[in-house]
Amino acid sequence: MWDYVVERRDEILFSSFQHASLVIQSVALATLIALGVAVLVYRSARASSLASSTTAIALTIPSFALLGLLLAWTGFGVTPSVIAVTFYATLPILRNAVVGLSGVDRATVESARGIGMSRSATLLRVELPLAWPVVLAGIRVSTQMVMGIAAVAAYVLGPGLGGFIFSGLSRLGGANAVYSTLTGTIFVVVIALLVDLALVGVGRLTIPRGIRA
Template sequence: MWAYVVERRDEILFLSYQHVSLVLQCVVLATAIALMIAVLVYRSPRLTSMANSASAIGLTIPSFALLGLLLAALGFGVVPAVVAITFYAVLPILRNAVVGLSGVDRGMVESARGIGMSRLATLARVELPLAWPVILAGIRVSAQMVMGIAAVAAYVLGPGLGGLIFSGLSRLGGANATYLALIGTIAVVLLALVVDLLLVLVARLTISRGIRA
């Protein structure tokens, strides 16, 4: 198998780049969407409950089913892949963002307001930094989850390593078919580990020592 990897290394590297680029861009977009929703709902217990319920229900939707529906509406290509991956990426981040913001000590918020900070400034300088460790934990879960979903997105001809996996599975019994599926799967796992290590580094750089302690 190693000889086969060396022979097709350029293709594998390109597909790996496509895969991780697709995942990271969708996770960034999902983080922005989840934070906007969380900021709108976290002060209301009723809206918070609805957001958490939506997150839980959304995770029960099979990725193949969602991709099939998107295929009918958007056709093949990058667009349905991005929509599906972003949808699933939003869910863990939204849940953690709501939990993190709701869990900020109200006394600290009131103290910030008491010294003249506006609601927006309090959110940006007090609540979000304190909630960030919980939010980042959701981002890590999301990135790991959608790394696999991005492979399934090859069903709608999305970019990335899923093409190798599907190609191998469709040709099982043929020459190198098992190699294709294994290489694609192993590459996805390795990329997931690399992305998680990068997010651990982001945590060390963005979470203050006082909060980590």
């Protein structure tokens, strides 16, 4: 297997970069979407419950089925991959964002309003910073989850390491089939670990020491 990896190192590195790029950009977009929706619904118990229920139901949609449905509108390539990965990445982040914002101590919020802070200033300077550890936990879970979904995106000719996995599985018993599948799988795991380590670093830089778990 080592010889297989060495012979294809440039292709593997490029696919690894594509995989990481697809996941990171999709998770970043998903974070913006999730935070936007959470800010709209967290003050309402009914809307928060609806958002949580919707995310739970949406997570049951098989990724193969969603990618297949997207083909009818987007065709093959990057577009359906980004839509699918962003869709699944949004769900855990949205749930955590709603929980985090709803869990901020109301007394703290009222104190901020009492000293003259506007609602938007209170949200940006008090509620979001206090909710950020919970949101970041959702981002970490989401990132690990969509690493595998990004590999499935090879089904629609999306970028990343899924091509190695699908190529190997499609010709099991042939030359290097197992090596191809293992290479794709192992490098997905390695990227997942590296990205999660980076997110831990982000947490140390962005979460105030006083509210770290």
